[in-house]
Amino acid sequence: MMGNKIGMTILLAVLLCGLTVQAAEPGSMQAEAAQTENVFYTNPSTGYQAIIMDERNTLSEEDKEELLQIMEPITRYGQAVYKTVTSSGTFGANKYAEIQYGASISADSGVLVLLDLGSGTFKVRCGGKMERIIDKKLAKTISTSATNAFAQNGQAITPPKYAFEQVSARVEQARKALPVKYACNAMLALIIAMLINFVLVERLSQMQKTSEQELMDNVIGYSRHGEVLIEYLTRTETYHPRSKR
């Protein structure tokens, strides 16, 4: 009897914990559900996905097709997600984008383009490998340009299209620059090594100069002087009262 009671208590505790955790993270569960619904493309070689989570239906099917074509190349480097939300709530826009990035992208690398319909602003947030290419500063620049574009023509497709085009171009550039980058690293290492070696060569093969002291220690010297007479020539006096010291 007693054992059953203990077992029931543990079971209840586990259930309660589970419910608490679920209540604390409703977004992640919803995100997973939403992700499975909204996955439009999965890159077969990397496993990264292109996801459009347009819950407010701002894009037509044709728009989604068009956007997807731009997002596809990005999946070679990370997850690409486009998401629309009604409002960023009490969070700051950046913090909200960060929360949404965590909720929408489970992969180690990715980019989220977030449209806040409440404020009419776009946010671009990158993570992992892609953050090394598109840092926060660049992401902010792209976000601002996308927001401005949205404000100008009001078409929902234009800003995400612009943002993903920018991201795609940057990661493609980074890919092309990669061999040059490694070549640079190798050359940099070689030049640093050559200079270190040169300094070592200079230090180790430098001819040690005999010090003046060492030379003079070997010189026999003596000096004597008779009575010293002092002939005063002149004097200078500077007024410097004690109180000023």
Added chain:
Amino acid sequence: MYECPNCNANLKFDIKTQMLLCDRCDTKMDPYAFQKEQDAEEQTIQEGDYEITVFTCPQCGGQLVSDDTTAATFCSFCGSSTILQSRVSNLRRPRYIIPFQKTKEDCRDIYRKMMKHAWYAPGQMREEAHISRMRSIYMPYWVYTAAKYGRARQSASQYVRNVNYDVTMYSWLQGHVKAECKWLAFDASSSFSDRLSNAIAPFVWLDIKRFTPSYLSGFYADVDDVPPELYESDVSDIMQYELYKRFAKEPIFEKYTLGDMSDDLRPNEIYKELALFPVWFLTYRDKDRVSYVVINGQTGKAAGDIPVDVNRYFMGSVLLALPLFGLLSLAGNLQPAVMLVTAGVLAGICAFFSVKQQKQLRAKEDYKDDKGSGRYLDIGVRRERKPGKFAVPAVPLTVGDVLAVTWKSAIGILAAILIMVCQPALAFYYYAAAAAILMLMGWDVMEIIGRHNLLASRPLPQFERRGGEEDGR
């Protein structure tokens, strides 16, 4: 050749016993006990306007190869040690000699120890065959004694506080001085670089002996070809500075601050004597240039110009670059702008080394680092000496001199600045510029190594001119 009185074999000075020793019968003799008026036979031939002096080996009759400053050598045919008596007689006879104290074996060990740190030295410099070519040469030195007797005057000032006034009193300190500096030695051979002779100094005067030619048997020896007056200004400067320093420390002068060094502290008498000091030489020749390692034959102090083998240096750098490349990759690749700035900074470092070397090369070309060199005497340059310092004077470089060695660095730095100002959108431009700058720097570093080798060698002829070898080669 100094013949053994017992077996007629060659008597040579033995470093270990400090006696004349016969290799064949083990006879030992005091160098002062053996006197010989004539060794190599000397014949003067008059041919038109030319007068030729021919020395012949007393052992085999072969002609001895020598030059104007050779005092002792070996016959090229039979290897006998021969002294050219006329070179060390009468007016040119040295007054003192410090006999060799370090044997060839001692010096080989010293040399091997020295070469342990010379990682990139040419392989030939480590070979036993090369090390065995070490030569013992008595080098001529002018030994000066400077004396100051009589009245001397030195300016001084004294500070006192008088109620509300700071008072400085200026005065002359006068008195009779009796001071001497003995054994100030300067090399008297134009072929022997001041840098090398300074690096193995000092020779300790306690071992000095009265000269007799017997000490030269078994060694090479040179006589002076630098006039003794050349170093008198240096001797005078040293004496002045030493006296000044001593006076500054005297308790009687404690309350005074001495002014500029007075000319009254210069010596009024300078005596000079010729002496022969022992030096071991090892010559490394690369095409038409030679590098020397010299060892003080009395104290064992070693110094030398060690060139760099470019291939070894490059391979060593590649090996060191591998872990550096690993570290750079582990730490995450550098951002394009950081890479470019780093390349620019390296270009600046290369420019710094290049200018420094160019100054040293120019000093060497103008013989400003070698007062006793023949060229120095010809052009009559007076070395500026800071009080008490034995430094080579600074050589001003022209813009052309600087650009000749820094144009690659300058292009690199300008390219880096240009890219940083333009800030192109594509990372590729940053990397491409950095790669180009780094390639230029690779070229530059190899040129820096080339200049290092020029600084570590001298053009022929120098001591290479010597003819015979101990083994008769």
